[in-house]
Amino acid sequence: MLMDVLVNGITAGSVYALVAVGMTIIFGVLRAINFAHGEYYMMGTFASWWGIETFDLPYIVSIPLALAVVAAIALAIGLLVMRRLIDAPFQIGVVATLGVSLILQNTVILIFGGTYKMFDGGWIEPVEIGSVSLSQQRILIVVASLLIFAALELVVRKTRFGKTMRAVAQNIEACNVVGVDVPRVVVGTFVLGCTLAALSGVLTAPVTVSLYGGMGTSITVKTFAIIVIGGVGNVSGTLLAAWLLALTESVVATYLGLQFRDGVAFTALIVVLTFLPGGLFSKRERF
Amino acid sequence: MASVSSHGVNTHGNYVYANRQHGLRIAGFAALVAALAAAPLVASEYQVHALIVSMVFLLPALGLNLIHGYAGMLSFAQMAFFGIGAYTSALLAMRFGTPFWLNIAAGGLVAGLVAIPLGVPALRLRRYSFVMCTLGFAVIAQTIAKNWVSVTRGDLGLSNVPRPRIALWNGGFEISDIKSYYYLALMLAILAVLAFIAIVSSAAGRYMIAIREDETLAASVGTPTWHYRMIAFALSAVFAGAGGSFYVHYFTVISPTVFDPFYANTLLVIVLGGGVGTVGGVILGSFMFVALSEALRIAPDIRMIAYGVLLVVIVFACPEGLLPLVMRKIGTSPAKEVANAT
Amino acid sequence: MPPDPNAALSVRGIEKRFGYITAVDGVNLDIHAGEICGLTGPNGSGKSTLFDCCTGLQTANAGRVFAHGMDITGWEMHRIVREARVIRSFQKAVVFKALSVEDNLVLAGQMVGFPGMASTFGIGPASWRRVRTLREQAGHLLDMVGLAHMRHAPAGKISFGQQKLLQFASMLMPQPRVILLDEPMAGVNPVLIDRMMENIRRANQEQGITFLVVEHNLDAMKALCHRLVVLSRGAIIADGTPDAVVREPSVVEAYLAG
Numbered sequence: 001m002l003m004d005v006l007v008n009g010i011t012a013g014s015v016y017a018l019v020a021v022g023m024t025i026i027f028g029v030l031r032a033i034n035f036a037h038g039e040y041y042m043m044g045t046f047a048s049w050w051g052i053e054t055f056d057l058p059y060i061v062s063i064p065l066a067l068a069v070v071a072a073i074a075l076a077i078g079l080l081v082m083r084r085l086i087d088a089p090f091q092i093g094v095v096a097t098l099g100v101s102l103i104l105q106n107t108v109i110l111i112f113g114g115t116y117k118m119f120d121g122g123w124i125e126p127v128e129i130g131s132v133s134l135s136q137q138r139i140l141i142v143v144a145s146l147l148i149f150a151a152l153e154l155v156v157r158k159t160r161f162g163k164t165m166r167a168v169a170q171n172i173e174a175c176n177v178v179g180v181d182v183p184r185v186v187v188g189t190f191v192l193g194c195t196l197a198a199l200s201g202v203l204t205a206p207v208t209v210s211l212y213g214g215m216g217t218s219i220t221v222k223t224f225a226i227i228v229i230g231g232v233g234n235v236s237g238t239l240l241a242a243w244l245l246a247l248t249e250s251v252v253a254t255y256l257g258l259q260f261r262d263g264v265a266f267t268a269l270i271v272v273l274t275f276l277p278g279g280l281f282s283k284r285e286r287f
Numbered sequence: 288m289a290s291v292s293s294h295g296v297n298t299h300g301n302y303v304y305a306n307r308q309h310g311l312r313i314a315g316f317a318a319l320v321a322a323l324a325a326a327p328l329v330a331s332e333y334q335v336h337a338l339i340v341s342m343v344f345l346l347p348a349l350g351l352n353l354i355h356g357y358a359g360m361l362s363f364a365q366m367a368f369f370g371i372g373a374y375t376s377a378l379l380a381m382r383f384g385t386p387f388w389l390n391i392a393a394g395g396l397v398a399g400l401v402a403i404p405l406g407v408p409a410l411r412l413r414r415y416s417f418v419m420c421t422l423g424f425a426v427i428a429q430t431i432a433k434n435w436v437s438v439t440r441g442d443l444g445l446s447n448v449p450r451p452r453i454a455l456w457n458g459g460f461e462i463s464d465i466k467s468y469y470y471l472a473l474m475l476a477i478l479a480v481l482a483f484i485a486i487v488s489s490a491a492g493r494y495m496i497a498i499r500e501d502e503t504l505a506a507s508v509g510t511p512t513w514h515y516r517m518i519a520f521a522l523s524a525v526f527a528g529a530g531g532s533f534y535v536h537y538f539t540v541i542s543p544t545v546f547d548p549f550y551a552n553t554l555l556v557i558v559l560g561g562g563v564g565t566v567g568g569v570i571l572g573s574f575m576f577v578a579l580s581e582a583l584r585i586a587p588d589i590r591m592i593a594y595g596v597l598l599v600v601i602v603f604a605c606p607e608g609l610l611p612l613v614m615r616k617i618g619t620s621p622a623k624e625v626a627n628a629t
Numbered sequence: 630m631p632p633d634p635n636a637a638l639s640v641r642g643i644e645k646r647f648g649y650i651t652a653v654d655g656v657n658l659d660i661h662a663g664e665i666c667g668l669t670g671p672n673g674s675g676k677s678t679l680f681d682c683c684t685g686l687q688t689a690n691a692g693r694v695f696a697h698g699m700d701i702t703g704w705e706m707h708r709i710v711r712e713a714r715v716i717r718s719f720q721k722a723v724v725f726k727a728l729s730v731e732d733n734l735v736l737a738g739q740m741v742g743f744p745g746m747a748s749t750f751g752i753g754p755a756s757w758r759r760v761r762t763l764r765e766q767a768g769h770l771l772d773m774v775g776l777a778h779m780r781h782a783p784a785g786k787i788s789f790g791q792q793k794l795l796q797f798a799s800m801l802m803p804q805p806r807v808i809l810l811d812e813p814m815a816g817v818n819p820v821l822i823d824r825m826m827e828n829i830r831r832a833n834q835e836q837g838i839t840f841l842v843v844e845h846n847l848d849a850m851k852a853l854c855h856r857l858v859v860l861s862r863g864a865i866i867a868d869g870t871p872d873a874v875v876r877e878p879s880v881v882e883a884y885l886a887g
Contacts, residue, residue, distance in 0.1 A: 033415045033418075033419075081599060084603055090414045090415060091355075091361050091602075092602045092603075092606070094361060094415070094418055095555060095559060095598050095599075095601070095602045096598065096599050096602045096603070098552065098555070098595075098598060099594070099595040099596065099597070099598030099599035099602070100595065100599060101595070102552060102591050102592065102594050102595030102598065103592050103595035103596060103599070104595075105591070106588045106589075106591040106592045106595065107588075107592060109588045110586075110588040110589065110592070114588070217548060221422065221423075221426060224419045224422070228416070228419065259430070259433065259434050260430070260434070262426070262430065263426070263427055263430040266422075266423035266426045266427055267423075267427065269419060269420070269423050270408060270409075270420055270423050270427075273408065273412055273416050273419070273420050274408035274411070485752045486750065488752075489749060489750050489751065489752055489756065490739050490742075490743050490748075490749035490750075490751075490756065490759075490760070491746075491749040491750045493728070493732065493735065493736050493739065494736070494739070494749065496725065496727060496728060497725050497728070497736055499727075500725045500726060500727055500728070501725065503686065503706075503719070504719060504723075504724075504725065505725075506685075506705070506706040506707045506710070507684075507706060507707075507710060507716065507717055507718075507719070508710065508716075508736055508737040508739075508740065508799065508803070509707050509710040509711045509737075509739075509740030509803060510707055510740075511705075511707045511708075511746070512707065514746060
């Protein structure tokens, strides 16, 4: 029982972490919270499912397909909407991304219908590790998310793109002065963040099995909780916060009841906002 | 570094100063009321129903306009307060058989009272943190409504909420036909609009605008900013709670779906689309929303997509909302007055 | 050193640190009632931080602030404004742009015009009377600063210099005892600078308001102030009549070094 709780928590936490780190880096460069973030997760899942159902693709092929589809959509949204949010008052960011969320979610529902779908793919063979039995897919999720976090840390610290990203996050005006193409960095970061969310969706689908158009909303709100708990803009804090939240949810779902699981995120959010506005893992200012 | 917060452009873009067209406004309001009073004579039953719905949504929309358009805080808690008002009224009417007017007052009052302890942590926050925190209230309210089965009957919700009764010397009568509901809703909407105008045109309303414009500067002219933010938050909850109360007495059912993001988005479309920080804009917004949603009734997905497109287009293309745009087109623009004055 | 009970504003041992940086380092200062005192110094010398600590915008790490002998340390800004009648201006945010010129003044006067929080929600004749009185008062002040012809314009639409004049007028609305001006002449054209100085002098002479003015424009300071205090690296390095202070070697050195 306890082992299951732990395994579920770590798996779900890794999933959340991938989504949340995308939102955190987007917030870093844009100072805007992406209310549509969960929709990219949802679209990743749907794109993969669509590839498998329609073209009978193997799961492994559907992953790059899903990432490409979501990246293309994110690029379009980035150019049409997100780019205009540079230097915009915060309410505009809230309302515009909320609008995008409505558009994406309901377009998917319009195309594929509002019913639950079954995801048929992935590696769900159980593996025995000591006394614990868990599916290969869960191991993949955890390993992949750790690798991606390591890679992301490397990209942000070492690459040219990562350095420009950090520069934009710190001071947009200065970047404008020295000739950094700020809109380009913003759109690039946005596409990267959304693609990470999509990857998370694709990796999770074999475990959660069912998918539906409205599934992004609860992911978005959980992501809020995670980035607030982890400290906005703090990449490793995001990972820890995601695990913490997912473990708590797992404990609550097991011992109190499944219906209370979704309340955990917001209770945590409100408690952290009230008592530790900078988050658990950083001393940064409120946002 | 402590400096005065500079929120940059005022996205509201409204001009609250224009008192010169007072007469025109009163005439416009009177004409609207007259038209609405006459509407059931010509409108179909279905159209009357649509008008009732728009007047029900007008109340939480006015509340959102107060907290966002005037006090400058974007709150997603409006639908939570709407739901609290609705559940309060339904439970009172079902368990104690209390009269309608008491229920609606209690709905508003309870929502306002709940807002105060929620405001204590929430009002320490600004911008995104406040938005998320208030969004959290809606989610938690929904969780409670779903799980407190002994009181709320969970997902089933409450049904067969009694219809309003009007007490008269001969024992009174029950409001059950749609036209009586319509006039009740109209009366309530007029009262709400008048109350709203009274609040925003008072000295307190001026303080709220000052807080929206620049909180530090507002404190420097002696505004106890925290108190007025709290009052605005609680009053916005009262409007929403009263709206929820009428909602439940009209539809006679209430379930946790009332806390869904759909309704919160609807309020945003009404307030931002109509004209944030104006009274007429929000009235226009509620009717516009109902027209839109009824026109797209056959396809709820397309309706939501239309909402989404509308929100995106509004914030970038006309952040002031429709009313100021219309006003400018017909040439009674405050901006023009200014050009003449300077 | 105890606070001078006759001083309009007394600062005792104010210290403010940001991390490892000490912005204000144990400043003692008495602003005497009725004087126009200038406060100047190189950028980063701690003028603004001292201002912020006196008006409740920031909390000092140590030290106390007194207004007319009343200990106002740790009060919130709105309370300092209301109860101690110590009012300040800001460099950047100047007026409420969405409100009309006249409403900016009415707003500033509300704290004396309306007795309590409940009364600000009033809608009856008593409230109308209160607002009418404030509008009349606003009219006089707008005449004084020369903005009467644009009283109905939104404050955001008038020039920056006019906004600064409007800000100054709005500070006179609530019958202040001390006014702290943060760079009132910065970004204002020479004609309006003269008008601003004239208004400060009049308010000082006719209403006995005490002024503490932070300003870089030394010529204006020499012409305006009775006394000049120079701050450098968070400490007072000179204090005296403007003419004497600008000749002091330490002041010259601080300005050249800064």
